[in-house]
Amino acid sequence: MGKILIVDDERSILESLEMFLGEKGHSVYTASSGQEGLDVLHQEKPDVVILDIRLPDLNGLDVLDRSQADGCTAKIIMMTAFHDMETTIQAMKRGAYDYIHKPLDADEVEKSVNRALRILEVDRESPALGKSRTGRSQEVIIGKSEIMRDIFKMIGLLCQNRATVLIQGETGTGKELIARVIHANSPFCDEPFITLDCAAVVENLLESELFGHEAGAFTGAIHRKKGKIELAGSGTLFLDEVGELPQGLQGKFLGFLQRREYTRVGGHEPLLSRCRVAAATNRDLSNMVRQGEFREDLFFRLRVVTLQVPPLRERISDIPELVNHFLDKINIELETEVTKLQAGVIERLMAHPWKGNVRELENVLVEAVVRARGRVILLDEIERALKMNEPRSPSGPSSTSLNGMEKEHIRNTLRQMGWNRTRTAQALGISIPTLRSKIRKYGITPPPNRTFC
Ligand SMILES: Nc1ncnc2c1ncn2[C@@H]1O[C@H](COP(=O)(O)OP(=O)(O)OP(=O)(O)O)[C@@H](O)[C@H]1O
Ligand SMILES: [Mg+2]
Structure with a gap:
């Protein structure tokens, strides 16, 4: 039970709230103007204040400001007769705890008050979490479990060489983070760390993204362009979603891994690269090999060292x-x-x-x-x-409505991104092939005056 102050100039509201909350066992104080409210606040130090915005003297927002300036720790619930976005935002920004509308709904008032009291109780009773030792660095892998300790050991070993590493694990397990940490702890940490997400680049551009191209190599190739291998120099090339590497390119990439030599698209000059290759995938590559979707020889070459990152x-x-x-x-x-x-x-x-x-x-x-x-x-x-x-699954008990929501969401994102599929896929966190198949599945088409780009 808590101490509650109600500030409102309408008698009927004061009386009904006082009775309602009193019956619930709270100690209730009332004030019918802003100044009186501030005085009671000062004297009684209530836990929760229910504060009207429109008061005869001070505006409720001013009362809020002054109480905060006084160091008041009460949770303040604002109420008003107007559904006004601007005041709601203002009130929340200035530190109000909640906002309820008139005519008041008893349930809503009770919920909000109880919640405020719970927060105060937890705040009083539980110790603050200690600062974690990790500070600001983003590139730190947290984990003390046995399984993670094994991964740390492997990372330690990998930091001493340039061995190719395959990092496998479900989505969100920290594969990219691990690749970055390996790089950051290598003697060549000052060299570039270059990422190529094989799922995010359209198939026919992937080759030139990886190997670069010469001017005139294909329509649109106006200038010579360095590929990601070249950009990685003596650093790390991180090939994300390596399972999406098209079959045609798998052979060429294998050739590069074996000889460390490659040519730009449309070029003849052999180039060398010492970069470390770290590849990641959330697909089961050995299964893809069995299905004939991924070359076995490339698989063997990539998994010289394999890190299997466990699900959380x-x-x-x-x-x-x-x-x-x-x-x-x-x-x-x-x-x-x-x-x-x-x-x-x-x-x-x-x-x-x-x-x-x-x-x-x-x-x-x-x-x-x-x-x-x-x-x-x-x-x-x-x-x-x-x-x-909750990660959305495409099927399941409520799949019809989920599908509907997904379609709507994809369509809205496409619209926001100017019907650009690459940016849309990025915004949605899915690969371009996945986006394409969803566009097909849902039959999404741009409006008559637009086209996909
Ligand atoms: N052990 C960890 N300690 C601290 N942060 C972590 C850890 N694992 C993952 N993260 C964080 O979780 C987020 C997701 O990790 P990351 O992008 O590396 O996952 P991923 O395996 O590459 O996922 P996907 O397969 O979807 O690309 C990142 O913000 C990353 O920093
Ligand atoms: Mg990733």
């Missing part, structure tokens, strides 16, 4: 430390100070299946931090964020 659900003991790390990172990025978790949050996170792995965990925490009021993340905010971030 197989290393849930790492979750507490990952949460700490991400909260630190998010607090810096969003300039927030969310450092406390309601009891049960970590357990809930450890029980989740994490189909989107570490990336999903990071996204869930960003969402929860954005929604947190004050320093605390409540369990129901986590529930909500988990639901919002």
Whole structure:
């Protein structure tokens, strides 16, 4: 039960709220003007204030500002008779905890008050999470589980040489992060780290992206262009989604891996490269080999050293430390100070299946931090964020509506991106071939005056 102050000039509201909240066992104070509200606030130090925006003397927003300037820690719920976006945004920006509309809905008031009291309780009772040791660096891999320790050992060994490495694992497990950490710890860390996402480039441009081209090599090749291999120099070439490398190019790339020699498209001059090749995939390459979709000889060549990154659900003991790390990172990025978790949050996170792995965990925490009021993340905010971030599956019990939502989402994104498929695929976080097949599946077409680009 809490101490609650209601500030409103309408008698009927004061009386009904006082009665309603009093019956729930709270101690209720009332004030009928802004100044009186500030006085009671000062004397009684309530936990929660329900504050009207339109008051006879001061504006509710001014009362909010002054109370904040006084160092008041009460959670302030604003209320108004007007559905006004501007004031809502203003109030939230200035630190209001919540915002409710008149005519008041008793349920809504009760929920908001109870939630505020819970936040205050968690804030009082739970210690703040310690700063994680990792500081600001993005390129640090968190993990103490047995499985991750083995990966760290391999990374340590790989840092001493230029061996080709294949990093396999589900989406969001940290494959790219691992490639970057290997590079950052190598003697050639000052050389470039160049990424080529094989799924993001249209098939007939991939060859020239990789090997470069000479002027006039094909229509549109006006100038000579360096390929990613050349750009990587003596650094690292990170071939992402290597499973998407078209068959035709697989042979040519194998030739490069064997001899370290290549030519630009349309060129004759043999070029050499010492770059380390790190390739990543979330597909089962050995299965692709069995299906005849991936060359066996290239597979063997790539997997000289293989790192199999485990899904997050197989290393849930790492979750507490990952949460700490991400909260630190998010607090810096969003300039927030969310450092406390309601009891049960970590357990809930450890029980989740994490189909989107570490990336999903990071996204869930960003969402929860954005929604947190004050320093605390409540369990129901986590529930909500988990639901919002659920990786969508194309089939399933509610597939019709999900498909409908997906179609709508793709169409909207295409429109926002000017019907540019590359940018749309990037924005949606899917590969271009996947986007194309979805466009086909849903029969999405641009409006009459537009075309895909
Ligand atoms: N062990 C970890 N410690 C800290 N951050 C991590 C860890 N694993 C992943 N991350 C973070 O999670 C996010 C996703 O990781 P990353 O992009 O490396 O995944 P990926 O395996 O390449 O995914 P995809 O297959 O979808 O490309 C990144 O922000 C990364 O920094
Ligand atoms: Mg990746």
